[in-house]
Amino acid sequence: MKSHPGTQEIEQKLIAGLREKGYKLTSQRLEIIKLLSHDRSHPGAMDILEKVRQKAPKISMSTVYYTLEMLKKEGLIGELEFYDKDNRYDVNVSNHINLICKECGKIEDFTRELPFSSEVIEELTGFRPVGIRFEYYGYCKGCRDKRKR
Amino acid sequence: MKSHPGTQEIEQKLIAGLREKGYKLTSQRLEIIKLLSHDRSHPGAMDILEKVRQKAPKISMSTVYYTLEMLKKEGLIGELEFYDKDNRYDVNVSNHINLICKECGKIEDFTRELPFSSEVIEELTGFRPVGIRFEYYGYCKGCRDKRKR
DNA sequence: TTTCATATTCGGAATGGTTCCTAATTGTTT
DNA sequence: AAACAATTAGGAACCATTCCGAATATGAAA
Known part of the structure; x- marks a missing residue:
């Protein structure tokens, strides 16, 4: 762990x-x-x-x-x-991106500045965001290494 | 419509x-x-x-x-x-952001350049993305206008 | 400490969108 | 026309989560 x-x-x-x-x-x-x-x-x-x-x-x-x-x-x-x-x-309640492995199900945090602030979104669209969900689906290093073997 | x-x-x-x-x-x-x-x-x-x-x-x-x-x-x-x-x-299969209204359930597309390319993610983390899911949850213009009344 | 009101816990039943299964139907090829 | 495969229909099964009622434990007040 x-x-x-x-x-x-x-x-x-x-x-x-x-x-x-x-x-x-x-x-x-x-x-x-x-x-x-x-x-x-x-x-x-x-x-x-x-x-x-x-x-x-x-x-x-x-x-x-x-x-x-x-x-x-x-x-x-x-x-x-x-x-x-x-x-x-x-327990990580900050806005962040999750990297979700399609093979083993593992979820990694990827904490970075996000691209569009709520204010920008609302200005451009009229939609007022209160929460986000940003995810990449793919394959983690561990699973890719296993496959190569 | x-x-x-x-x-x-x-x-x-x-x-x-x-x-x-x-x-x-x-x-x-x-x-x-x-x-x-x-x-x-x-x-x-x-x-x-x-x-x-x-x-x-x-x-x-x-x-x-x-x-x-x-x-x-x-x-x-x-x-x-x-x-x-x-x-x-x-039918919109391009990578795009969805704006999801928590009140009426409506989903709007918000098509923009996304922040982190798959290549950048892999370089930084070792995780290889093959798909994305980017969503903002909040309240659409229509529902907010209704509330104001 | 004891009592009391109520928040919490527990086990099990209910839920509901999706998946699975089987048989009937349709379309295609020979 | 017969044989084969794909598609469709209807309904049962699935299962993580929610809901429910009854038992229990907790913190406050006496």
Whole structure:
């Protein structure tokens, strides 16, 4: 597992954000937050359930979804939605581009200045953006290397 | 319904592309192609079914999906996939940005030069893109005007 | 500490767009 | 006209997510 900078900070940010809004910090929520802060592979709900069960064996899928929904609603995590595979969750809530491998499903962040600001879009089209979704679909280095062998 | 340029050309392109690959041009397929060429609102499968049934009353949902899958596979149409609403289809297969209204569901095309070419992405990350999905979510002019009233 | 109100959790049923399956039909070739 | 393959129709199956009702745990107040 690649280690990311600021794992600890993100964990604290999520906990603080949750308390700030008056939510209770239950053991289930704490484990989910710890996992999300630490595991930056954009896990799905089932991934999260399985990994959190190693710490909290009795947690249910309903709770995972309920908690993710809450964190999402409060803007503390982002959700990437797919119709043909399970949704994926990410503590990186900044506007960024996702690189999605069509072979292994891995999602990498590609953080760069984005081309068209909301203001520019609205000026040109009359459409007022409030959120974005920028993705490249393709093949990650790992999968391409495997194929070459 | 806004009229788009090249409706006729697109219709011919789809028909030709289909024949080229050895597919049969059945009455069902012709009606679906005519609808997609003419109706550039990014209709979903159910929209297409209902509208095409005005011309071909006995067409089934299976046929609609089968035909869309074929056109998609041959690169003649694009598909926008959503987990929480029905997928949408588009004869505009160029790389472009979609502006998606969160209120009425309307999808507008915003065709501009995109920021990062596949080559640049690969150079910077090792990830090789083969497709993109760029979307802004927000509120279209129509819906914002309605609200103001 | 005990009580209380309610937020949270849990298990399972329901949902719904899409996919899958099978049989009937159509079109094409010999 | 017969044989073959592609296409179509209808409906069942799929499955991640949402929804529901009942049980439980939490933090605040007494």
